[in-house]
Amino acid sequence: MGTALIYDEEMTKYKLLWVDPACKIEVPERLSVSYEALVRTGLSDRCVAVPPREASDAEILLVHSEEYLEGVKKTPHMTLEDLKEFTLQYGDVYFHPNIYHCAKLAAGSALQLVDSVMTGTVRNGMALVRPPGHHSMRSAASGFCVFNNVAIAARYAKQKHGAKRVLIVDWDIHHGQGVQYCFEDDPSVLYFSWHRYEHQKFWPNLRESDYDSVGKGSGAGFNINVPWNKVGMENSDYLSAFCHVLLPVAYEFCPDLVLVCAGFDSAIGDPEGEMCATPDIFAHLTHLLMNLAGGKLCAVLEGGYNLTSLAQSVCQTVQTLLGDPLPRLANLGSPCESALESLQCVRSVLRRYWPILKHAADPPTTDVGSRRIKLAKAEGEKAETAEEERSREEKVWPEPAERLRPPVCSASALPDDAACPDGLKRLTSSKDLGPLLGRRIKTEVAGDADGVATFLRLYTLIEKMRTNEIGNGVALVPDVAAAVKCVVQDLGSDLVNRVLVVCVGKEELNYATADGKMLVVQISGEDKEEQKGKYYIPMCLKKGCGDTVGFIQAVLGLLLPLGYEYDPGLVLLSRMPGSGVGDCMWQQLIGLLKGFAKGHTLVLMQTNDEACMGPTASVLLGHPAPPLQELLTPLPDDGDALERMRERLQADWKMLQTAVSSGN
Numbered sequence: 001m002g003t004a005l006i007y008d009e010e011m012t013k014y015k016l017l018w019v020d021p022a023c024k025i026e027v028p029e030r031l032s033v034s035y036e037a038l039v040r041t042g043l044s045d046r047c048v049a050v051p052p053r054e055a056s057d058a059e060i061l062l063v064h065s066e067e068y069l070e071g072v073k074k075t076p077h078m079t080l081e082d083l084k085e086f087t088l089q090y091g092d093v094y095f096h097p098n099i100y101h102c103a104k105l106a107a108g109s110a111l112q113l114v115d116s117v118m119t120g121t122v123r124n125g126m127a128l129v130r131p132p133g134h135h136s137m138r139s140a141a142s143g144f145c146v147f148n149n150v151a152i153a154a155r156y157a158k159q160k161h162g163a164k165r166v167l168i169v170d171w172d173i174h175h176g177q178g179v180q181y182c183f184e185d186d187p188s189v190l191y192f193s194w195h196r197y198e199h200q201k202f203w204p205n206l207r208e209s210d211y212d213s214v215g216k217g218s219g220a221g222f223n224i225n226v227p228w229n230k231v232g233m234e235n236s237d238y239l240s241a242f243c244h245v246l247l248p249v250a251y252e253f254c255p256d257l258v259l260v261c262a263g264f265d266s267a268i269g270d271p272e273g274e275m276c277a278t279p280d281i282f283a284h285l286t287h288l289l290m291n292l293a294g295g296k297l298c299a300v301l302e303g304g305y306n307l308t309s310l311a312q313s314v315c316q317t318v319q320t321l322l323g324d325p326l327p328r329l330a331n332l333g334s335p336c337e338s339a340l341e342s343l344q345c346v347r348s349v350l351r352r353y354w355p356i357l358k359h360a361a362d363p364p365t366t367d368v369g370s371r372r373i374k375l376a377k378a379e380g381e382k383a384e385t386a387e388e389e390r391s392r393e394e395k396v397w398p399e400p401a402e403r404l405r406p407p408v409c410s411a412s413a414l415p416d417d418a419a420c421p422d423g424l425k426r427l428t429s430s431k432d433l434g435p436l437l438g439r440r441i442k443t444e445v446a447g448d449a450d451g452v453a454t455f456l457r458l459y460t461l462i463e464k465m466r467t468n469e470i471g472n473g474v475a476l477v478p479d480v481a482a483a484v485k486c487v488v489q490d491l492g493s494d495l496v497n498r499v500l501v502v503c504v505g506k507e508e509l510n511y512a513t514a515d516g517k518m519l520v521v522q523i524s525g526e527d528k529e530e531q532k533g534k535y536y537i538p539m540c541l542k543k544g545c546g547d548t549v550g551f552i553q554a555v556l557g558l559l560l561p562l563g564y565e566y567d568p569g570l571v572l573l574s575r576m577p578g579s580g581v582g583d584c585m586w587q588q589l590i591g592l593l594k595g596f597a598k599g600h601t602l603v604l605m606q607t608n609d610e611a612c613m614g615p616t617a618s619v620l621l622g623h624p625a626p627p628l629q630e631l632l633t634p635l636p637d638d639g640d641a642l643e644r645m646r647e648r649l650q651a652d653w654k655m656l657q658t659a660v661s662s663g664n
């Protein structure tokens with residue numbers, strides 16, 4: 001199934017008609033440069049073009065009041081003076097004779113996207129729209145927004161398509177207060193937003209944008225605010241918020257549909273956000289959400305005011321929706337103290353609502369709340385003077401690297417008598433192994449003929465990944481442990497700089513090296529408390545790998561952050577016989593691990609594990625991993641054990657931190 005792209009140049013046909021410093025950044029070119037970038041890069045041709053439509057009154061009234069709609073309806077016939085007058089009742093927004101038409105198209109685009117995804121016409125999609133929506137409220141326009149496109153889409157998905165649980169992820173750098181107000185008492189819509197906050201000093205300067213607004217009544221726990229109290233947040237801060245706050249809760253929530261308030265003012269170079277995350281981060285944020293809801297994801301454009309980073313970020317998002325391998329994120333840093341403080345605060349208020357966060361640390365001892373500026377409205381955000389604006393240094397960043405494009409094939413290396421799932425390209429082992437390797441096979445490594453055959457198959461797979469001739473692959477081998485050993489000791493390090501070895505199930509993996517050329521993470525039911533240094537990490541699940549909650553907790557809170565920090569050139573995922581891991585969990589694991597190493601994932605399974613070949617091949621071929629069923633509450637000791645492990649490891653691995661360093 002494909003990726004929908006919704007765009008119409010009609011939505012570029014309104015603009016600011018008078019002088020207003022607060023609104024001058026919201027220009028028609030935002031939309032045109034985004035679409036033109038998709039055309040120039042050939043991405044738009046690979047999408048399914050879905051036309052927008054006007055949202056009907058009834059659809060707009062799903063969120064907005066009649067009096068508000070009636071008011072907006074009058075704007076097309078207003079004089080310039082009337083438009084200015086009408087605009088004065090709202091903040092940081094402007095009206096134009098054509099903006100009502102465009103606002104109906106923007107909302108209708110989001111609805112077209114929901115229809116296309118919920119009916120299965122496409123798997124996912126993006127709507128390039130303006131005016132944006134997430135600030136608009138039931139009876140008020142705000143922050144360049146007229147109708148709340150995503151809020152209307154969420155209500156519509158429930159009403160028309162019977163969606164039970166909708167996740168809204170708002171990665172725009174502003175707090176979508178309009179969305180929060182709409183769903184704060186609604187447990188069927190989980191709203192997650194991060195936003196520049198600076199202790200309430202940043203627009204829209206709301207007390208209720210802080211981390212302690214968790215929702216009301218039956219909606220308590222279903223509103224998540226991650227305030228950024230400093231500018232300059234980077235990729236590591238954003239990924240930490242996903243791994244340690246959003247994803248654990250999202251997996252427990254188990255949504256039928258994911259809507260993204262896709263604002264790109266959270267990218268580097270944006271005058272509003274003043275953050276430092278690079279456009280390729282949106283490839284990863286999108287990917288991490290695509291394993292939810294069976295891949296049903298609708299991204300709707302919100303903000304984004306630096307035309308260069310906006311266009312790059314839109315392309316990164318759409319290319320990921322299309323299923324292309326992700327770019328590697330170069331040298332991730334550690335999340336900064338301010339970000340860790342925010343994560344610690346929000347995890348401490350959410351743990352009472354979400355068992356998966358049950359073991360989150362207490363709030364920081366420093367009273368973050370006291371730093372909220374006691375704001376008189378007048379004090380608000382000081383209007384920036386011209387020279388202040390000029391003085392803010394121009395940010396520069398590298399153009400995102402070219403990503404692998406189709407055909408990115410998935411290969412299989414199988415014993416001659418094993419059936420090859422359709423779609424996989426069956427590899428015959430390469431003849432020429434070069435004298436050096438050839439000799440070593442005979443003597444040390446492979447032993448019997450079977451061993452040699454295995455070695456040849458694996459060598460071929462890895463060699464073809466290294467040259468990007470294949471994207472990922474799966475090998476059925478007679479002895480998984482031996483094959484892992486063979487790859488790690490004799491293949492991986494020669495061919496690849498860093499190998500992330502993920503072993504599911506018990507098996508003695510006693511070859512962790514200290515040189516960091518490989519990182520071995522083993523998830524099993526075996527209790528291996530002894531630590532073998534930084535590069536061998538045994539994760540023990542008390543109830544074994546069949547315990548999906550414990551497993552997903554380990555994957556999201558430990559394996560993913562480790563993987564991002566390690567940044568491997570190859571991921572070797574092996575499933576030991578008798579591991580007990582469920583097929584859905586196994587597919588989710590593959591889906592998530594594909595985000596590393598430009599998608600070079602090599603799966604090793606035991607020859608008699610053929611039953612799992614189908615589900616494995618399906619995810620390797622790019623089909624969405626089926627959603628995990630509703631997660632049961634985790635056993636306390638599982639969470640505890642993982643929490644203890646995280647504390648132990650975070651000295652070596654900064655991405656595992658979820659709180660300010662102790663003693664602060």
Ligand SMILES: NCCCNCCCCCS
Nearest residue numbers: 022092143174203302303
């Ligand atoms: N310095 C200009 C202040 C603009 N404040 C409103 C921003 C709305 C963003 C919508 S994504």
Ligand SMILES: [Zn+2]
Nearest residue numbers: 172174265303
């Ligand atoms: Zn914004």
